[in-house]
Amino acid sequence: MQEFLEYVIKGLVSRPEAVTIHPVKRAGTTVYEVTVDPVDMGKVIGKNGVTINAIRSLLQAGSGKRGLRCAVEISEAPPTGG
Numbered sequence: 001m002q003e004f005l006e007y008v009i010k011g012l013v014s015r016p017e018a019v020t021i022h023p024v025k026r027a028g029t030t031v032y033e034v035t036v037d038p039v040d041m042g043k044v045i046g047k048n049g050v051t052i053n054a055i056r057s058l059l060q061a062g063s064g065k066r067g068l069r070c071a072v073e074i075s076e077a078p079p080t081g082g
Contacts, residue, residue: 001063001070005032008055013040018077029069032059038076045074 002021010016018037023030036044045052056072063070 001030001059001066001068002032004062005034005055005059005072008058009034009036009044012043012051013037014043015040020077029071030063031071031073034072034074035077036074041074041076 002023005021006019009021010019013019013036015037018035018040020035022033022035024033025031034044043051044055046054052072052074059070059072
């Protein structure tokens, strides 16, 4: 499922090298903590959260077929000094 998330999210953003995905187990659910560049946050969330909700729906459908429970959390990467 992590590969699916990487493919979809990196395809949406303008800085795919800044995307990181870390799976974390929480109470029987794998939570994928996705970090993106701050300029790409709006692209991943979408207008009124439509894009991220679609990603979550696809992830849940795919993981459900495999008997898994998955979720997605999005956060901004810390600004780089420079």
